[in-house]
Amino acid sequence: MRFAEKVVLVTGSSRGIGRETAFRFASEGAHVIVHGHAESEKLEQAFNQVKQLSPNSLKLPCELGDADAIREMFRIIEAHFGRLDILVNNAVVQNGYPFLELPEKEWDRIFAVNLKAPFISSQLAAKMMVKQGGGKIINIGSVHEFQTKRNFAHYSTSKGGLLMLTKNMALELAQYNIQVNHVTPGAIATDLTDPARQQQFLTAVPAARVGQPPEIAAMICFLASDEANYITGASFVVDGGLTLGFCASRPDL
Ligand SMILES: NC(=O)c1ccc[n+]([C@@H]2O[C@H](COP(=O)([O-])OP(=O)(O)OC[C@H]3O[C@@H](n4cnc5c(N)ncnc54)[C@H](OP(=O)(O)O)[C@@H]3O)[C@@H](O)[C@H]2O)c1
Incomplete structure (x- = not known):
């Protein structure tokens, strides 16, 4: 049991990558805080499955675009568990707009959830971890942090910022035995990539499948x-070779 008695918060664990991560932590002994943006059937289902694996787990809905709500979430975690060993900043908002039509309010919303929330959450988590003598923070980026595509100016920029936040936190928190790392997924089968989009990726990914x-x-x-x-401060690309090069998936080039 790698995570026996560890307290873990996985943001955005009502669905997708976050839910799977919550299951894995719970199956290896962690007390998991299952999180979604609000109460929902999916959050309830994910929580029920986690609880079967790890009965002391907790469900905490929180709108990450609201800084006060994040502070309240951490207050509850501290009151309930008295500690936090592992924070996974995974929750995401994503949409697409041509740059010339990108509304300022969408820029602000994407940055609030994808970048400001990890900053506030990590700062609150790190303060607890300093007192405990250490901890782990893992940020979930995207291949769009270093390779963009049309209509993604706000999303790509928020993920690029998150990568630099990872490195800065790693630098300053190493002295407290807090390791901060970054995982960079390629195309993964979740609600973020609907089946039609997953099909498009088959020709772009050298592994010839989505993750x-x-x-x-x-x-x-x-x-x-x-x-x-x-x-610490490292970034790990998990993308089936998607970003190896512009001709990675074109044996004819
Ligand atoms: N899937 C991919 O192909 C892919 C590729 C590259 C990177 N990634 C990264 O991997 C991570 C997970 O992605 P995913 O595909 O698993 O996403 P997903 O299935 O769309 O799930 C998103 C999660 O974020 C939560 N969330 C959304 N808006 C929120 C808000 N305003 N406040 C709080 N929580 C909110 C959702 O909660 P609710 O259920 O309550 O809405 C849900 O739990 C993200 O950081 C994403 O950028 C994914």
């Missing part, structure tokens, strides 16, 4: 484990 949430959860859990104690 599955457990393949990202495995990397997150490795970085959260003691096996990764000497790794």
Whole structure:
């Protein structure tokens, strides 16, 4: 049991990669805080499954676009568990707008959830971890943090910012035995990539398939484990070769 008695918050664990990660932590002994943006059937279902694996787990809905709500979430975690060992900043908002039509309010919303929320959450988590003598923070980026596509100016920029936040936190928190790392998924089968979009990726990914949430959860859990104690400030691409090069999926070039 790699995570026996560890307290873990996985943001955005009502669905997708976050849910799979919550299952994996719970199956390896962690007390998991299952999180979604609000009460929902999916959040309830994910929580019920986690609770079967780890009965002391907790469900905490929280709108991450609201900084006061994040502070309240951490207040509850501290009151309930008295500690936090692992934070996974995974929740995401994504949409697409041509740059010339990108509304300022969408820029602000994407940055609030994808970048400001990880900053506030990590700062609150790190303050607890300093008192405890250490901890792990794992940020979930995207291949769009270094390769963009049309209509993604706000999303790509928020993920690029998150990568630099990872590195800055790693630098300043290493002295407190807090390791901060980054996982960069490619195209993964979740609600974010509907079946039609997954089909399009088949020709773009050298592995000729999209990834599955457990393949990202495995990397997150490795970085959260003691096996990764000497790794900090690092970024791990898990993309089936999607970003190897512009002709990676074109044997004719
Ligand atoms: N799937 C991919 O192909 C892919 C590719 C590259 C990177 N990633 C990254 O992997 C991570 C997980 O992605 P995913 O595909 O698993 O996403 P997903 O299935 O769309 O799930 C998103 C999660 O974020 C939560 N969330 C959304 N808006 C929120 C808000 N305003 N406040 C609080 N929580 C909110 C959702 O909660 P509710 O259920 O309550 O809405 C849900 O739990 C993200 O950081 C994403 O950028 C994914």
